[in-house]
Structures are given as structure tokens and as C-alpha cells.
Amino acid sequence: MAIQHPSSAPSAPASSRPYPMAGPGYGKRSAPDQQPRRADDFMLLPLRERNIAGFIDQLPDGAAMDVKGLAKQLPLYGQQAVGSALKALSVAGYLRRVRCLVTGEGGQVRWVFRTFWSRTARDNEWWGALMAAEVQRTAVPEPVAVVTPVAPAAAPVVxxxxxxxxxxxxxxxxxxxxxxxxxxxxxxxxxxxxxxxxxxxxxxxxxxxxxxxxxxxxxxxxxxxxxxxxxxxxxxxxxxxxKIPPQAPTAPVPPAPGTPVRRVMMECTKCGVPGRAEALPDGLCRACREPGQGAPEVPVELPAERDVRTYVAELRGLLKAP
Structure with missing residues (x-):
């Protein structure tokens, strides 16, 4: 059966139940300063990326954005296709994966994982500025060290x-x-x-x-x-x-007074490796940016914002639907 190409951004598939939401602090986050929705949103993207972008764009903030969850809601595409599409959308400037350090109940500190989404394609410089603003917003000027008392007779906990x-x-x-x-x-x-x-x-x-x-x-x-x-x-x-992580220190070393604590880090859209925004151009780490055997080479840098539409048009020729 031939697939009809709609003239506007595709809508989310009808469902008898609402789209699953992520846990508190996780999921989709809408980036600021987006343009209003238009009929030709994402139309320069290949069909697969256009369909998935239109679906994500209509999800509410806090919706689950993991590959497995998205694939369940998109019957035309499997997990591998969704993962490849998210990588392409990251390169095109529509999304970035971010991990944020938050303090929960009882003062417990943990990392949560979010996907910032922009209906308007942005370049690396814009995303870097957004991450810098998030870091500044969540920075703690003078963190207070939390000391857990231990009874003198208690044996050390290994x-x-x-x-x-x-x-x-x-x-x-x-x-x-x-x-x-x-x-x-x-x-x-x-x-x-x-x-x-x-x-x-x-x-x-x-x-x-x-x-x-x-x-x-x-x-x-x-x-x-x-x-x-x-x-x-x-x-x-x-x-x-x-890939074993480094040994965690036995006791946290508090930073010098006045030193901001980084509580926001970008992570690779494909493999999840964390890093600063400048180390993850296009939202990808170096290993994931390197083209595989027979795969088209994707430029590391995005053009200026005014050239994003031209860049996306060129990207269509580099991506292949499954």
C-alpha cells in the first residue's frame, strides 16, 4: 500500500489511553523561544524523521522519551529505526539529551535524564548557550557538606x-x-x-x-x-x-567556597556518554559521530541558524529510511 505524504506535520497516532509519562524529573522538556506550529514543520526532513519529529512535537512536557517507549507508540518503526531517527534529529538541531543532578526527598541526590526538544532547529552554539543557562540556573554557589554521624564502635562500611x-x-x-x-x-x-x-x-x-x-x-x-x-x-x-565506571570516593570533597557545582550535563543522543556541550557537537560524542562502514559522513558542525533549513535539505540526501 502506498504511503500518503501529508502536506503538514504528522499528528500523533490516535490512542485509547494517554501517552506514558516519565518519572518525576525525567522525560521531554520544551526548549524556549520556539516558533509557533506551522503546516510545513519538519517537511524538509526525510519521511521517517518527519513522522517521528511530528509525533514528539505534540507530546506534553514530561512524556517518556526512551527509544523503547517511543517505538511502542510508533508501530511503523522498531527500536533501531527510532534510535537512528533520534540521532538524525539531534544532528539536525531539534533535540539534545541532558542529565540533571536533583535533590529528592530526604536530601537524596540523584541524576535524572531529560530530552530538550525544539520545534525550531537550532545550531550547536544555541544549544551550548541553553546548557550554559541551565548550568547557571542550577548552580549551587556554596554547597553545604552533609555529614552522616557514625557510632564510634560501629565497624567501617566497605x-x-x-x-x-x-x-x-x-x-x-x-x-x-x-x-x-x-x-x-x-x-x-x-x-x-x-x-x-x-x-x-x-x-x-x-x-x-x-x-x-x-x-x-x-x-x-x-x-x-x-x-x-x-x-x-x-x-x-x-x-x-x-566501560566500568571509576571508583567512587569514600568521602565527597566539597569544592572551594564560591565555586559553582555543575548540575547539568549534556549526553550523547546515541550512547548516553555525558560531557560538556562543546565536547558533544550535534549532541553526539566523537565515537558516535565517526561514520561506520558504508554509512554517510555527517558534518561535525551545524551552519548558522539562518542556514538551518538549507542544511536540513542537504541532510535528506544523507539519511535513508529503513
Whole structure:
């Protein structure tokens, strides 16, 4: 059946239930100073990117923006196609992935992940200025160190004990084993057997001793997977070794008085690696900007804002729908 090309930006598909919202602090965030919606929004993009951009544009702030969730709402496209489209929309200047440090109930500090969306395509300089404004807005001039009293007779708590207190054993398995078992449900390319999980469990357990949780571990292992995975256990073993985070310090070192604390960081749209805006042109890290075998090379720098429409028109020839 031929696909009809609408003359205006596509609307969100009809649904009997509202689009799923992300957890508090997560999800879509509308960028400031956007132009009003017009009939020709996104019309210079390829069909796949145009459809997905039109769908995202109509989502409310706070809507879930993970690849898996978007793919469930877009029956024409799978997770790989949605991920590729988000990367293209990032290059075209429509979105940036950002992680923000927030303080929750009880003073607990955690990172939340947001997707800033602009209906108006922006260049790297504009996105960098937005991130600088967010950093300034959330900066803490003189952070107050929080001291947790410890009874003199209490034995010192080692990192392994902290990990166990934070992630209790579930169903007779350790948190490391449970996280590995979950990989195949998040992405079938990393489906592991029970024996594989048992072999890799010590490597995954080391991540928990460094202050991360199961969600962080799973995100790190499934990010940026190749199209085909011949040996899931081999790939996971290599990633557990190569991507292990640094050892968390035993005690936080407070910055000097008057030093602002960075609470906002951009992250690569494709793989989630965090960094400053200037280190992630087009919203991509260096590894994800490098063209793969047979893939078209994407320019690192965007043109000035007045040339964005011309740039997007040229981008159409570089992208291929699945």
C-alpha cells in the first residue's frame, strides 16, 4: 500500500489511553523561544524523521522519551529505526539529551535524564548557550557538606556492603545477576543464559561496588549496540570490563567556597556518554559521530541558524529510511 505524504506535520497516532509519562524529573522538556506550529514543520526532513519529529512535537512536557517507549507508540518503526531517527534529529538541531543532578526527598541526590526538544532547529552554539543557562540556573554557589554521624564502635562500611544495602538480593539472586538477566528483556541482542549470567556476575558486581545501580548498569551495556551481536556473552564481558565506571570516593570533597557545582550535563543522543556541550557537537560524542562502514559522513558542525533549513535539505540526501 502506498504511503500518503501529508502536506503538514504528522499528528500523533490516535490512542485509547494517554501517552506514558516519565518519572518525576525525567522525560521531554520544551526548549524556549520556539516558533509557533506551522503546516510545513519538519517537511524538509526525510519521511521517517518527519513522522517521528511530528509525533514528539505534540507530546506534553514530561512524556517518556526512551527509544523503547517511543517505538511502542510508533508501530511503523522498531527500536533501531527510532534510535537512528533520534540521532538524525539531534544532528539536525531539534533535540539534545541532558542529565540533571536533583535533590529528592530526604536530601537524596540523584541524576535524572531529560530530552530538550525544539520545534525550531537550532545550531550547536544555541544549544551550548541553553546548557550554559541551565548550568547557571542550577548552580549551587556554596554547597553545604552533609555529614552522616557514625557510632564510634560501629565497624567501617566497605563499598560492597553499601552496594548490598542499596540493592537487596531479589529472588535468591544478587543485584548483579538480576541486572544481567534483565538485558535480554531490554534488548534481545543481549539475551544471556543462566550460565552466562553466573559467569559474568562477579564482573557486574564490581560495578555496584562503585556506586551505580541496576538501571545505570543496564543502560551502559545496551547503549550503542551493533546491528548484529554474534556472541552476547562475549560482548557483555568486554563492556563490563572496558566501560566500568571509576571508583567512587569514600568521602565527597566539597569544592572551594564560591565555586559553582555543575548540575547539568549534556549526553550523547546515541550512547548516553555525558560531557560538556562543546565536547558533544550535534549532541553526539566523537565515537558516535565517526561514520561506520558504508554509512554517510555527517558534518561535525551545524551552519548558522539562518542556514538551518538549507542544511536540513542537504541532510535528506544523507539519511535513508529503513
Amino acid at each position: 563499598p560492597e556492603q553499601r552496594a548490598q544495602e542499596r540493592e537487596p538480593v531479589v529472588g535468591g539472586h544478587s543485584p548483579a545477576y538480576a541486572a544481567l538477566a534483565q538485558l535480554g528483556r531490554v534488548d534481545a541482542r543481549l539475551a544471556l543464559s543462566a550460565a552466562d549470567c553466573a559467569v559474568l556476575e562477579p564482573l557486574a558486581a564490581e560495578w555496584f561496588t562503585r556506586g551505580v545501580d541496576a538501571d545505570y548498569l543496564v543502560r551502559a551495556l545496551v547503549a550503542g549496540l551493533p546491528a548484529g551481536v554474534g556472541s552476547p556473552v562475549g560482548l557483555v564481558r568486554r563492556r563490563l570490563t572496558d
